[in-house]
Amino acid sequence: MVTDPVPLQLAAELFPNGISRYAVGGLLVGFGAVVIYVGTGIPAGASTFLESTLSYVSGQSRFQQYVSSRDWRVVFTLGIILGGLAFAATVQSGVITTSLYEAGTTGELYEVGGVTLWSTSVQPWRLFLGGLLVGIGTRIGKGCTSGHGVCGVGSASKTSIVGVATFLTVAIGTAQIVAAMGVSP
Amino acid sequence: MSEDRHPLFMPLIFVGGLIFGFGLGFSQMARPEVVLNFLQFEDFGLLFVMFGAAIVSGIAFSVMPRIRDSAPLTGDRYERRLKPFDRNVLVGGAIFGVGWGLSGICPGAAYASLGVGNITILWALAGMFAGAYLQGVWRSKRAAADAAPAGAD
Numbered sequence: 001m002v003t004d005p006v007p008l009q010l011a012a013e014l015f016p017n018g019i020s021r022y023a024v025g026g027l028l029v030g031f032g033a034v035v036i037y038v039g040t041g042i043p044a045g046a047s048t049f050l051e052s053t054l055s056y057v058s059g060q061s062r063f064q065q066y067v068s069s070r071d072w073r074v075v076f077t078l079g080i081i082l083g084g085l086a087f088a089a090t091v092q093s094g095v096i097t098t099s100l101y102e103a104g105t106t107g108e109l110y111e112v113g114g115v116t117l118w119s120t121s122v123q124p125w126r127l128f129l130g131g132l133l134v135g136i137g138t139r140i141g142k143g144c145t146s147g148h149g150v151c152g153v154g155s156a157s158k159t160s161i162v163g164v165a166t167f168l169t170v171a172i173g174t175a176q177i178v179a180a181m182g183v184s185p
Numbered sequence: 186m187s188e189d190r191h192p193l194f195m196p197l198i199f200v201g202g203l204i205f206g207f208g209l210g211f212s213q214m215a216r217p218e219v220v221l222n223f224l225q226f227e228d229f230g231l232l233f234v235m236f237g238a239a240i241v242s243g244i245a246f247s248v249m250p251r252i253r254d255s256a257p258l259t260g261d262r263y264e265r266r267l268k269p270f271d272r273n274v275l276v277g278g279a280i281f282g283v284g285w286g287l288s289g290i291c292p293g294a295a296y297a298s299l300g301v302g303n304i305t306i307l308w309a310l311a312g313m314f315a316g317a318y319l320q321g322v323w324r325s326k327r328a329a330a331d332a333a334p335a336g337a338d
Contacts, residue, residue: 014229017213022230025212026237029293032205033238034245039197041256041263043246046293050317061328062321072198077296079202084300086203087210092301101211106218110302117302122217122289124308130288131295131309133280135316138292141277142268145291146205149235152268154242159270163278170282175224178287185218 020100032083033150036076043155045147046080047138049073089115121185126178141167191258208238209297216298217289217306224286284316 036044052066052073066073090096092103093116107120120127138144141163143152148167152160212234213219223231250263268274285291290298290309298306 016228017230019230019233022212022233023237025208025210025214026234027241028208028211029205029214029234030208030238030241032201032203032208033242035204036198036201037242037245037256037263038249039201039256039258040194041259041261043242043266044198044201046291046296047317049296050292050313051321054314054318054321058318058321060318060321060325062325072195075195075198076202076205079199080206080209080293080296081300083203083206083208084210084215084297085206085302086300087207087297088301091211104213104216104219106216106222107303112302115302118216119303120217120298120305122221122305124305127217127288127290127306127309128312130284130286130290131312132316132319133284133287133312134291134309135284135313135318136320137277137279137281137284137316139277139317139320140273141279141281142274144281144293145235145285146293150238150242151246153235153239155246155265155267156243157265157267159268159274162270163274166275166278167282167285170279171286172224172226174283174286175221175289179221179225 017102017104021102024100029146030150030154033146033154037151043147043151044076045143045151046077047134047144047147049077050135051139085115088117092116092118123183123185126183137167194258197258205293206297206300209294210301214294214297215301215303217309220285220289220291220294224289288312 033044036042048066051063052070055063055067055070091101107118110117110119143160143163148160148163153164209215214231214234219228220231222228253263255262288309290306292313295306295309295313
């Protein structure tokens, strides 16, 4: 016929939710980092906020190195939260519709004041324990998915490429084991 | 640095964060389930988020130093601030990987997830702060112990 069904079938298997929402979202994530870099020269990562914010309340010497950057990191994180809310109030609420966005069926939608919000079904113990390890690991490993993954890989840093390869491999192994043990969601 | 900071510095950081968070919402990376589906090889779409973002930032990182010496709002030079490689990158990366694989959550996506209404994500954020604090206490102690006999490391 007109189109070859094999690549289409493969795309449906590998990308059951299409690729546009991922690609558009990724370009925006990169663009957000670029706005900050072009204006300030700072390649911003999201995980340093954890330690820099602790410097407000803890006198531990480890956190003091972040005192000079802690204010703007709070503003950056506030921006990320409100950016998520802006998405919820527009695209997620259906105020703006685009063929590039595939809604997905995970978690639960609920409504507050006309805004469609979303909440996860992943269990709290997984989130807490995972968060604990993420908090320890990103700080020892000098970066996270945005610092190493976006800014580090973007600047072709060998350290970041090794960091991403490490956490991606271990995360895949962990997720496969957890799923094989029947933990869901 | 804080005294003579450009008045647009904070607004620009905020706008950058807004776009960053909106993108994490749009891409669905702020949903732990979607990240877990990716790690379980059920949906490879997340690769487009990571590489799409890295390509966009990579273009800016390589182009900006060639067209300007320093950033307008800070006067800082556009340069690659490379992090030194050591064993910590592997050890920390592996610990992060276990946490990411268990929860489907990483720091930036967790902040954005709170914004899209995911109150349950506060569990992950509480865990992240606790984890960052624990390693901070441990490393502060170790740095103090190292400094006492041998001077600065």
